Amino acid sequence: GAVVSQHPSWVICKSGTSVKIECRSLDFQATTMFWYRQFPKQSLMLMATSNEGSKATYEQGVEKDKFLINHASLTLSTLTVTSAHPEDSSFYICSAKGGSGNTEAFFGQGTRLTVV
Amino acid sequence: GENVEQHPSTLSVQEGDSAVIKCTYSDSASNYFPWYKQELGKRPQLIIDIRSNVGEKKDQRIAVTLNKTAKHFSLHITETQPEDSAVYFCAASMVSFQKLVFGTGTRLLVSP
Numbered sequence: 408g409a410v411v412s413q414h415p416s417w418v419i420c421k422s423g424t425s426v427k428i429e430c431r432s433l434d435f436q437a438t439t440m441f442w443y444r445q446f447p448k449q450s451l452m453l454m455a456t457s458n459e460g461s462k463a464t465y466e467q468g469v470e471k472d473k474f475l476i477n478h479a480s481l482t483l484s485t486l487t488v489t490s491a492h493p494e495d496s497s498f499y500i501c502s503a504k505g506g507s508g509n510t511e512a513f514f515g516q517g518t519r520l521t522v523v
Numbered sequence: 524g525e526n527v528e529q530h531p532s533t534l535s536v537q538e539g540d541s542a543v544i545k546c547t548y549s550d551s552a553s554n555y556f557p558w559y560k561q562e563l564g565k566r567p568q569l570i571i572d573i574r575s576n577v578g579e580k581k582d583q584r585i586a587v588t589l590n591k592t593a594k595h596f597s598l599h600i601t602e603t604q605p606e607d608s609a610v611y612f613c614a615a616s617m618v619s620f621q622k623l624v625f626g627t628g629t630r631l632l633v634s635p
Binding site: 439441448449450451452453456498500502504511512514515516517519 | 557564565566567568569572612621622623624625626627628630
């Protein structure tokens with residue numbers, strides 16, 4: 408299957424700082440990327456959908472000014488958690504899909520964010 | 524929007540037994556239903572998927588069935604092995620819309 412690489416795998420940051428997480432499709436062009444958040448022992452909650460070259464579509468309840476998403480190329484999307492607080496600590500996972508006929512979504516390895 | 528419910532939340536079986544996990548969805552427009560296996564701290568891995576034009580699909584010890592009328596689909600694992608222990612998530616999406624809505628997950632424990 409296709410490879411999606413997410414970086415960093417884990418990060419610890421201080422309250423009030425910003426953290427950027429990268430999601431790269433290594434061997435295919437990802438027209439659409441998705442960002443999920445997963446709390447311990449819970450399901451994956453979709454935060455936003457990003458399409459290359461356009462603004463991300465955020466799910467209800469997700470603060471777009473706090474979780475900045477940029478999808479500047481067909482192989483890279485970034486999620487920036489701005490002014491992080493301890494409650495933002497979570498496991499963040501991206502997934503990427505190819506063209507419209509490709510149904511399978513490929514997941515990155517996830518980023519464990521801890522805000523202290 | 525779409526809502527996916529999943530049962531049971533935990534499932535313990537003996538090695539060699541079968542395991543069944545069930546999901547229901549709310550949006551009749553959904554037509555793509557994947558199942559993912561996630562080990563602790565790892566990324567979800569697609570194990571099998573089914574489209575709405577098919578009622579059943581099988582891949583070795585894993586099978587998925589879909590009842591469009593009732594809007595539910597199930598994962599069946601036969602001859603379970605300890606390495607099948609993980610959290611399993613079902614999901615639903617409309618292919619054209621692409622985003623996946625996940626179920627709440629089932630923690631499967633297979634005891635030797």
